[in-house]
Amino acid sequence: MQQTTTPDPSLELIGLVQRLSLARSLAEIQSIVRSGARRLTGADGATFVLRDGDKCFYADEDAIEPLWKGQRFPLGQCISGWAMNNRRSVAIEDIYVDDRIPHAAYRPTFVKSLAMVPIRTLEPVGAIGNYWAHQRQPSDHELDLLQALADSTAVAIENVQVYDQLDAARTETLQCLARAAEYRDGATHEHTERVAGLAAQLATELGWTAERVELLRLAAPLHDIGKLAVADAVLLKAGKLTDEEFDQVKEHAEAGASILSGTHSDVLQMGREIARTHHEWWDGSGYPHGLRGADIPDAGRIVALADVYDALTSPRPYKDAWTHEQARDEIVRLRGRHFDPAVVDAFLRLRP
Incomplete structure (x- = not known):
């Protein structure tokens, strides 16, 4: 049976370590390690x-x-669990003469020999296994190569966890700022939550994947974060705005996009897209760029409706809340x- 070979395992390992150092998700780490x-x-x-x-x-x-x-499988009933519990690698030439192997689990497979190394030796978080379809004694050098890969994998996992924590902290901070923007505009934090909830329902109705719907739910509250850049004298003005003042208000779309720029976070990237485009109109008469139709990102189109519906049905100092029927008729118009x-x-299917 033909095997996968490499002309220089050391160079292969160096390349894998470099790729792992750039990984930003557990799924990416798994993809690198499983083939490497x-x-x-x-x-x-x-x-x-x-x-x-x-x-x-x-x-x-x-x-x-x-x-x-x-x-x-239970830790005590598989060889990967043995490697983790004993915090060391293991090589087995014939799995059917080793009582650490659950033979029943292996019989349906091609495996005759294996090597297993723990991911992190102090407190293992996992293991990497290699398997052969013929009896073969893995060498000490091969175990060393696998252990070096496992050690780099442990570092990569820790890095991803740190990045995730930083992204979560940054997202939480920005969502607090988004609520502050809503407070300044005479609204409450419930507005951002309601907009996010309706946007998620609309996206689900439109066939988005569950993962992308959750991304939208987290990103939607950031839609008006740019209002933090609008002067109080304009944002809180009780009377009608002048054309110049309205132009200042419209700048909050680009301001929000700027606040959310320069990040690798999927949530904040979508938040930036929404902040910039949720005031665009389907016919091209919106702002800030006059985008039209499908040129407007779908997340921006969804949040546009959710934002308007909630604004119409919520009381403000300058207006009473509209009924659902009144808001629905305006959206249909x-x-x-x-x-x-x-x-x-999709909105009418959800809220007829």
Whole structure:
């Protein structure tokens, strides 16, 4: 059976370490490791295992035939658990003469020999496995290569956790600022939450994936964060705004986009897109750039309707709250002018 080989495992390892240093998600780490671990030793298969409490979770794999991706096994009943519990690597030439191997789990597979190394030796968070379809004794050098990869994987996982924490902290801070912007405009923090909730419902109705819907729910509250850059004398003015004052208010769209710029966070990138485009109109008469139709990002089109609906149905110092029926009729009137017809239709299915 043909094996995956590499002309220079050391160069391969250097490349994998470099890629891991740039990884920004666990899924990206898994993708790098599952294929890289296999190439390092010319194995017929490799698995990426994560510790999940007292279980081993086989999160990913790259193999000539399916192994155990997506399955969980007790730590004490699988060789990856043994490597984690004992905090050291293991190589087994014949798995069927080793009592640490759950033979019943292996019989349906191609595996005859294996090597397993823990991800982090102090407090292992997982393991990397290599498998061969013929009996083979993995060498000490191959174990060293796999352990070096596992050590780099541990660092990459810790880095991702730090980045996630920083992104979460930054998002939370900006969402607090978004609420501050709403307070300045005479609204309350419930406005941002209601807009986010309706936007998520609309996106679901329009067929967005659950992951993208959740992204929108987190990003939508940032839609008016740019109001922080508008002077109080203009933003809080009780009477009608002059043309010059309204021009100042319109600048909040670009100001919000600037506040949210320069980030790798998916939430903040979508928030930037929404801040910039949720005042664009389907017919091209909106601001700040006069975008038209499908040129307006779909997240901006959805939040545009959710924002207007909530503004219409909420009381303000200068107006009473509209009823749902009044707001619905206004949204229908503006279908194809202000709002994307598909978003209006989704809204009517949700709230007839």
